[in-house]
Amino acid sequence: MRRLGTFAAVAGIALLAACGGNDSGDDTTAVPGDSGADGSTEPAVPVVGSRWVLEELQAAGATIAGPADPQAYFEIDENGDVTGSTGCNGFSGSAEVSDASITFQPLISTRRGCSGDLGQIDSSMLTVLSGEVTVEVSGDVLTLTNAEGESLTMQASDAPSTDL
Numbered sequence: 001m002r003r004l005g006t007f008a009a010v011a012g013i014a015l016l017a018a019c020g021g022n023d024s025g026d027d028t029t030a031v032p033g034d035s036g037a038d039g040s041t042e043p044a045v046p047v048v049g050s051r052w053v054l055e056e057l058q059a060a061g062a063t064i065a066g067p068a069d070p071q072a073y074f075e076i077d078e079n080g081d082v083t084g085s086t087g088c089n090g091f092s093g094s095a096e097v098s099d100a101s102i103t104f105q106p107l108i109s110t111r112r113g114c115s116g117d118l119g120q121i122d123s124s125m126l127t128v129l130s131g132e133v134t135v136e137v138s139g140d141v142l143t144l145t146n147a148e149g150e151s152l153t154m155q156a157s158d159a160p161s162t163d164l
Contacts, residue, residue: 044137045156047097051075052142052154054087059124059150064117072121073157074129082107082129086122088114091129102144103132128152 053073054066066072067087074084074091082093082104093107107129114122128146136143140156 043139045140045142047102047135047137047142048076048078051157053157054121054125054152055141055155056153057121057124057128057151058153059120059127062120064120064124067118067121071157072125073154076102084129086114086118086125088112088118088122089126091126097135101132101134104129106130124150125152 051073052075053071056066057064070085070087072085072087074082076082076095076097080094080096082091082095084091086109089110089112091107091109093105095102095104107126109126113119128144128150129152131146133144133146136145142154142156143151144154145151
């Protein structure tokens with residue numbers, strides 16, 4: 001029982017140290033200088049290493065909300081490997097993240113047929129996640145916009161990663 005108490009005390013001290021008041025001005029953002037378009041001081045969630053869930057897409061003159069179940073999402077790991085799902089098809093590939101853009105290499109995806117809004121989300125999401133897109137991060141919201149003006153609005157999620 002004494003070991004558990006010691007462990008709890010050490011863990012508590014480590015947690016306090018990690019969350020301490022040392023405000024060094026480090027916004028820890030994937031897009032340098034962007035600490036929130038609304039002027040908030042909340043640090044932006046990093047693009048790399050985060051799971052981004054589709055909230056809304058704008059493409060072909062339509063705005064469609066992301067599917068609730070299964071979720072459409074993507075992740076980019078430290079090596080530039082991309083994995084995700086459109087809510088219908090899984091996909092993977094690679095990407096290069098720079099200051100204000102991401103360049104996606106051609107993604108490979110499963111070929112399951114989808115109809116209705118899910119079919120539109122499937123094709124539009126894969127279209128936006130192709131080539132170079134501009135990136136805007138505000139807090140825990142990521143917006144990706146391609147050259148044609150089609151965009152994905154994504155929300156950071158703490159859901160665990162899943163393999164395809």
